Amino acid sequence: MIAILGAIWVMFGEDPARDQGARGEATFEGLADRINDAAGIAVGQGDTTTHLNKVGGEWRVIERDGYKADRAVVNDFLRGLALSERREPKTSNEQRFDKLGLGDDALAIKVLDSDDNALLSFQMGTRKDSPNGRSLTYIFQKKDTRSWLVSGLANTSADPAWWLDAEVLDVAENRFSRISYGDIRLERPLGDSKYVIADLVEGEIAQADWQLRDPARVLSNLNFDDVRKMGNPLTDPVGALSAETYDGLAVRLTLFEISGAVWAQVSADYDADHADEGESGTLPAAPADGAAEAAAIIERTRGWLFKLSDYDAKVLLRKRADFLAGKPTEE
Incomplete structure (x- = not known):
């Protein structure tokens, strides 16, 4: 068995102990059933990290003294995670991740429940919008054998200001x-x-x-x-x-x-x-x-x-x- 597993690794560069995944599967297995448990979000990039907490039914941006987050932006973000599907397997060579935006500039994303347990954790790379309104994004999860091109993820930023509900006045x-x-x-x-x-x-x-x-x-x-x-x-x-x-x-x-x-x-x-x-x-x-x-x-x-x-x-x-x-x- 050890010899067989070793041969697989040599031939395909895959770690058989990790999940290879398949086209059409949910990008984040089981998340759709638990997305409503989300109570915390962390989005980091370089030296900047934004934390959002759900307080009394409202999402708040911690790095802005708890100012209210834009409900639509947060909902789009979470909905995209829940509905995302794997489209195309990509490289497993982490030395080539830079080409997919998955190197030092990648977004490090975590979603937590109310007990601070991780619902998911992954790196988000280059995102492309297509003419039909659908997005495709490169991502990598440590449990996977390789990076993936996936569908449905909403645009995201580690800048705290990006998440804010930016409306001050709405007067005709x-x-x-x-x-x-x-x-x-x-x-x-x-x-x-x-x-x-x-x-x-x-x-x-x-x-x-x-x-x-x-x-x-x-x-x-x-x-x-x-x-x-x-x-x-x-x-x-x-x-x-x-x-x-x-x-x-x-x-x-x-x-x-x-x-x-x-x-x-x-x-x-x-x-x-x-x-x-x-x-x-x-x-x-x-x-x-x-x-x-x-x-x-x-x-x-x-x-x-x-x-x-x-x-x-x-x-x-x-x-x-x-x-x-x-x-x-x-x-």
Whole structure:
């Protein structure tokens, strides 16, 4: 028997004590039946590792002080693991793993249950998306004899920011009535699609309509690139703005420059009296409970700073001159 096993190893380079697997089999045997037991995820690459824990039904990113993870991203990741199938066996020579992205740059992935028992552990290499919307990825599990090309795995990253639920605001653009920062106030009368600059000085000419709408577009679906706990003392603000809707919601942003990036502190409140004013109107996009909307924004943003994209920061830091196509002529 020893001679036979030795001959197999010499001929095929396979360790008969390990699982060779077969095309069409589940990549992670038995995982589909236990995927709902997942309570921890670790994704490492080089010196960076992201840990996610399931707390009270919500996934949290540990390296971001427990900020909420994007539920859809986590669900896609776990679903892909459960449904993945082996498509094509690849090299068993670990010296050639670099060509498959399974060398030093590979993602080291672990999924744990609530008792910290490993549901699976593997290396994830190069991933390719195909025109039919299906992905193929190179992976290696230590229990296998070789690497494999497998289907179904979702895109993944060891960067903690990649896992975050990046939504800050979700307010329909047509709800905004007034946006103010510094000495500039943009107003939009109810029923009008265009903003105007309040108190234009003689000789000043406003920029094109689409440029006046930029702040509303940015604020209506404000997302962030990263998040951090607010600490004291904060640096002096580099900007501030407020936005009001016809139906009583008010959102305020205070902007700080930290380590070469712009970070926003966000707050909100709701004015029922303003919502009841005749001129405020009621919009189809307005929530049934404006106070609850404001409370949800406060709950999501209190105590946090949000790193803005370069484009969003540029728009929200505009000065009066940035909204003008012409300026008064100096005598």
